[in-house]
Amino acid sequence: MSKEILLGDEAIGLGAVHAGLSGAYSYPGTPASEIMEYLIKIGRGAAFRAAWSVNEKTAFEEALGCSYAGKRAFVSFKHVGLNVAADPFMSASLTGANGGLVVCSADDPSMHSSQNEQDSRFYAQFAMIPCFEPADHQESYDMVREAFDLSERLDLPVMIRMTTRLSHSRAGVETRPARPQNEVRKGERSSWTLLPGNARRRFKRVLELQPELARYASASPFNRLDLAPGDRKLGIIASGIGYNYVMENLEGSGLKPSILKISVYPVPEDLVRRLADHCDTILVAEEGYPLIERQIRGLFGIPGKTVIGRLSGHLPAQGELSPESIRAALGLAPLERRSMGDVPLANRPPQLCVGCPHADTFKALKKALEDQPGAVVFSDIGCYTLGYFPPHNAIDSCVCMGASIGMAHGAAEAGLHPALGVIGDSTFGHSGITALLSAAAVDADMVLVVLDNGTVAMTGTQPSFSTGARLLDIIRGVGVPAERIRIITPLPKFHEDNVKVFREEIARRGLSVVVAVRECLEEAKKKNKLGGAR
Numbered sequence: 317m318s319k320e321i322l323l324g325d326e327a328i329g330l331g332a333v334h335a336g337l338s339g340a341y342s343y344p345g346t347p348a349s350e351i352m353e354y355l356i357k358i359g360r361g362a363a364f365r366a367a368w369s370v371n372e373k374t375a376f377e378e379a380l381g382c383s384y385a386g387k388r389a390f391v392s393f394k395h396v397g398l399n400v401a402a403d404p405f406m407s408a409s410l411t412g413a414n415g416g417l418v419v420c421s422a423d424d425p426s427m428h429s430s431q432n433e434q435d436s437r438f439y440a441q442f443a444m445i446p447c448f449e450p451a452d453h454q455e456s457y458d459m460v461r462e463a464f465d466l467s468e469r470l471d472l473p474v475m476i477r478m479t480t481r482l483s484h485s486r487a488g489v490e491t492r493p494a495r496p497q498n499e500v501r502k503g504e505r506s507s508w509t510l511l512p513g514n515a516r517r518r519f520k521r522v523l524e525l526q527p528e529l530a531r532y533a534s535a536s537p538f539n540r541l542d543l544a545p546g547d548r549k550l551g552i553i554a555s556g557i558g559y560n561y562v563m564e565n566l567e568g569s570g571l572k573p574s575i576l577k578i579s580v581y582p583v584p585e586d587l588v589r590r591l592a593d594h595c596d597t598i599l600v601a602e603e604g605y606p607l608i609e610r611q612i613r614g615l616f617g618i619p620g621k622t623v624i625g626r627l628s629g630h631l632p633a634q635g636e637l638s639p640e641s642i643r644a645a646l647g648l649a650p651l652e653r654r655s656m657g658d659v660p661l662a663n664r665p666p667q668l669c670v671g672c673p674h675a676d677t678f679k680a681l682k683k684a685l686e687d688q689p690g691a692v693v694f695s696d697i698g699c700y701t702l703g704y705f706p707p708h709n710a711i712d713s714c715v716c717m718g719a720s721i722g723m724a725h726g727a728a729e730a731g732l733h734p735a736l737g738v739i740g741d742s743t744f745g746h747s748g749i750t751a752l753l754s755a756a757a758v759d760a761d762m763v764l765v766v767l768d769n770g771t772v773a774m775t776g777t778q779p780s781f782s783t784g785a786r787l788l789d790i791i792r793g794v795g796v797p798a799e800r801i802r803i804i805t806p807l808p809k810f811h812e813d814n815v816k817v818f819r820e821e822i823a824r825r826g827l828s829v830v831v832a833v834r835e836c837l838e839e840a841k842k843k844n845k846l847g848g849a850r
């Protein structure tokens with residue numbers, strides 16, 4: 317055994333490597349990006365493969381193929397990435413896993429860097445697969461190995477759910493010797509071919525496995541019930557990082573409640589029943605949506621018992637838990653706060669870097685749209701979403717990756733003019749290509765602006781698959797005529813030229829694509845540091 321100081325995300329990555337990892341796949345997204353960044357760093361020259369994929373669905377499918385080959389496969393992404401991967405994810409519970417298949421979905425409650433705060437545990441419940449939710453860094457490391465073992469034993473994918481605070485904090489982790497990789501072995505083709513007959517048989521198997529999953533969760537040492545012999549008033553169910561906040565607050569408080577720590581799902585019903593039998597009131601402290609609370613409360617509650625948590629209003633309905641919110645729910649007086657005095661803190665919305673190419677594109681686009689009060693600029697997700705804020709005020713929407721093109725297309729068909737889409741090069745590769753194919757097939761009356769800054773800037777300048785010549789090839793390849801593809805360089809000295817290009821393309825009816833090509837400043841800095849190579 318040795319000890320390392322690791323981010324929660326790094327503990328997950330190292331846990332996977334030490335569990336005999338053969339292939340890891342991911343698409344960047346906060347708070348999951350650091351898992352793959354770490355795997356790539358420690359994987360240089362190593363025997364396992366760790367690589368970014370074009371999007372989360374592709375990443376999942378690459379991992380699925382690796383698992384079908386008999387090897388241990390790992391896929392990670394942020395919570396909304398699981399929406400993109402949901403199609404193969406939901407069917408993979410039927411096909412099962414040959415080599416262990418572990419899916420790590422990192423949730424972002426409070427939406428620090430996300431457009432919503434959905435809770436991945438529901439997806440595990442939906443697919444009827446086991447889910448591990450680490451409470452600390454050591455569990456993050458240990459659970460990955462356990463998840464791989466379980467996946468192979470049950471022939472099922474297994475989920476690990478992370479949340480932002482754990483992903484992005486550091487702590488000591490005791491590591492174990494690495495397990496060797498599996499040999500390639502052939503699996504059962506009838507399990508993987510989900511024709512109706514096979515699919516029904518495989519779904520029946522998933523249903524029949526549920527009692528075993530329930531027994532596993534109840535017996536898991538990661539789930540722990542401590543009944544307080546003398547105190548029957550309060551019982552606490554705490555999961556994930558919520559468990560830490562509870563323990564931190566109980567220290568020195570004089571409270572000695574019974575505690576059920578839940579870190580493995582399905583919810584261990586018999587442990588919950590024993591806690592409920594023992595206590596009058598149950599506080600549920602879980603990060604994310606009230607999954608456990610809703611399940612144990614049911615429609616009508618537990619007769620004679622009080623269940624409190626997010627649903628009852630004892631904890632906030634949205635956003636992250638905090639040591640303070642748990643303290644209040646426990647009925648403890650707030651801790652004394654250190655005041656910063658009366659220094660007013662300015663409200664500072666995030667900004668594009670000074671000199672960012674997106675700012676020059678927005679400036680030219682805004683100028684070109686000056687006399688077009690009906691224009692709507694459907695945008696996407698990336699650094700350029702900051703074009704929403706002053707002084708740019710340049711975009712009108714941001715929903716999910718790739719949405720800009722389909723939305724501009726739909727609005728154009730509804731009669732809105734001019735309808736514009738704005739999308740970054742990586743987002744275009746992730747989920748814009750098919751939407752552009754659809755728009756090109758009918759020559760939709762819209763202008764698409766692709767911002768090619770050569771990188772996935774927003775999540776830390778990871779490599780983009782759809783930049784430079786390949787990006788132009790794709791745009792031509794989906795059917796946009798060469799004469800309707802314009803390339804501009806977003807620099808102040810070309811401002812007037814760029815305004816002219818936008819005006820011309822807005823005036824022409826039908827589909828045009830304007831590609832704004834200039835490297836992200838952060839990417840350029842990184843390249844400089846590495847002597848030009850990346």
Ligand SMILES: Cc1ncc(C[n+]2csc(CCOP(=O)(O)OP(=O)(O)O)c2C)c(N)n1
Nearest residue numbers: 345396697698699740741742743772773774
């Ligand atoms: C489904 C999904 N996956 C990942 C993310 C995280 N994410 C936000 S924007 C973005 C890509 C940004 O790259 P690009 O489109 O090239 O724009 P840039 O930031 O470089 O301007 C990513 C990966 C997300 N929001 N949703």
Ligand code: SF4
Nearest residue numbers: 669672699773836837
């Ligand atoms: S990181 Fe790059 S793309 Fe993002 S704001 Fe800065 S210069 Fe612009």
